[in-house]
Amino acid sequence: MRSRLTQRIHAKLEKHLPEKRLFLRSDTETRFIRLKSETQLVAWIGSIAVVAWTIIATAILLMDSIGAGNFRAQAQRDQMIYEQRLNALSAERDARAAEAVAAQERFSSALAQISIMQSELLNTEDQRRELETGLDVVQETLRDVMHEREAAEDQIAALSATDGGQTAEAISEEAGGTVDLLASALAQTAAERDQIAEDARFALDHAAETELELRLLQEKNDEIFRQLEEAMLVSVEPLDKMFRNAGLNPESLLSAVRRGYSGSGGPLAPIAFSTKGGGPDPDAGRANAILDRMDRINLYRIAAERAPxxxxxxxxxxxxxxxxxxxxxxxxxxxxxxxxxxxxxxxxxxxxxxxxxxxxxxxxxxxxxxxxxxxxxxxxxxxxxxxxxxxxxxxxxxxxxxxxxxxxxxxxxxxxxxxxxxxxxxxxxxxxxxx
CATH class of the missing domain: 2.70.70.10 (Glucose Permease (Domain IIA))
Structure with missing residues (x-):
């Protein structure tokens, strides 16, 4: 049965792939190689398989090459976009830092002006109190003089009855001159008191305007600090995530970088605002926190250059x-x-x-x-x-x-x-x- 099946298959192959002979002739003899139908079939199948494998392999290589090129181009585009974003954030951070420094200078100038105004106001108040005291003394002296004048007039009346009018007139002229002198001093003291009161009112009004400007300046400083804090947060978080994704401890890396860059100069010096012996200044705390984050970004940059x-x-x-x-x-x-x-x-x-x-x-x-x-x-x-x-x-x-x-x-x-x-x-x- 098996022999018959083999013969049928061979007969069908003979119709399409008849047996061929390959002659090899030399000078002395002639030889031939017989190519059976089965051998030809195997050769055809092998050739088709090789051609198919070549086509598939070439297609795979082309697709991989195209895919790798697209991946590289996309990575380069993403890198350029992120670099532009970092440059924009860096420029904005520098601008905000400059605004913060300028605002701090204006803030310090306003504080100095308020301090001067307060000192002038205190001096004006002291002068006003001294003038009021002097005015009270002058008024008291004037009352004494008036009493003395009345006593002198009584004496003049008594002397007029005894000694005549010449002595009375002399005493009256002397008392009148004293009264005029005291009245002039009293008028001058009253004018100085009014001027001091006017200066005090002007100083109070100007202090109120300065306080308003100071409050507006403080609000602007808060906005600048907020934008700087947001910019620092956006800049630090991707760097921190990069090291953690690589399996590295950011704090250990930054500590190592600090040890390697601990020469003269050191990190950014903290800002200290004068509070004249008061508690910690919140603006100084926020500014120092921003400086710390800027220092952290700089340390991250150094560490990133040293990690692959x-x-x-x-x-x-x-x-x-x-x-x-x-x-x-x-x-x-x-x-x-x-x-x-x-x-x-x-x-x-x-x-x-x-x-x-x-x-x-x-x-x-x-x-x-x-x-x-x-x-x-x-x-x-x-x-x-x-x-x-x-x-x-x-x-x-x-x-x-x-x-x-x-x-x-x-x-x-x-x-x-x-x-x-x-x-x-x-x-x-x-x-x-x-x-």
Whole structure:
């Protein structure tokens, strides 16, 4: 039964693929190779499979290349938008800081004017009290003089009866001169009292106007402080989130940066407003809080330059393998495929600790960064740095290649923390959310 089925299949194949012979002739003899129908069928199927696989593989490569280009372009657009946003926030922060300094100067000037006005008002009040006291003394003296005048008139009347009119007239003229002198002094004292009272009313009115201006200035200061606080909050939160997403402790990083930048000058000096022995000034507290956040942003910027938040390949590339288990072994990095000679850049500031051949890695560069972080760049075609050289983030350190144990031109990129490999994409994605 099986032989009959085989014969039927062979007969059908003979109709479409008849047996062929391939002759090989030489000078002395002629040989041939017989191509059966089954052999021809297998050859056709193999050829069709190879052509189909080639078409599918080419389509996959094209789609991956297009997708990688779109991803890179979108990442660059997002980075440009965020940089523009940071620049706008920085400009607004500087403008608000300048307004705050100008408002504080106006506030201090107003306080000085109020202090002067209060001093003048106190001096005017003292002068008024002295003049009132002097006026009371003059009035008392005038009353005494009036009594003496009445007594003198009585004496004049008595003397007129005895001694005649000449002595009385002399005494009357002397008393009249004394009264005129006292009346003139009294009028002058009253005029000075009225002038002091007028000056006091003017000082009170001017003080009320100054207090109104001071209140308006305080409200403007509150608005400026509020906008500065909001700008600081918007600037600090993404940076704090970037470090936390990368698995780093922001407080520990900032403490390490402070220790490295603790020379002369130090952080921003706190603002102190004079309160003349009073309690803490709330404006000084808010201003110092803003200065602390500005100092925190500066420390974040320094720390970000020293942690590998950048991407090592900036030209067109394709992700070919990620971090994790591969064929039963840990693939300790991320692979970026591209043409040979594609520039490779340092992802953070650091020092080159190794630059040479390393078995399966091929040409390998190791860079030691701050906070116990190390990055590795493997399978390079050429290296542009040497051991001990200090590099900066974005500096070109080599060219993509196919050295070592590699199936094609690509960069094998690793990030190690304390010697333990971690997923590089954690740092790259965290940096793309900010830079």
């Amino acid at each position: 938040f950048d991407i090592p390949v900036k030209a067109n590339f394709r992700f070919t393998s990620g971090f994790g288990q591969r064929w039963g072994r840990l693939h300790a990095g991320t692979d970026f495929a591209g043409p040979i000679g594609t520039p490779i850049y340092a992802t953070a500031d650091g020092v080159v600790t190794s630059a040479g051949w390393s078995s399966g890695y091929g040409r390998l560069i190791k860079i030691q960064h701050e906070f116990g972080i190390e990055t590795r760049y493997a399978h390079l075609n050429s290296m542009r740095v040497s051991v001990g050289q200090r590099v900066s983030r974005g500096q070109r350190i080599g060219d993509m290649g196919n050295s070592g144990r590699s199936t094609g031109p690509h960069l094998h990129y690793e990030v190690r923390v304390g010697g333990t490999p971690v997923n590089p994409m954690t740092y790259i994605r965290a940096g793309q959310d900010v830079f």
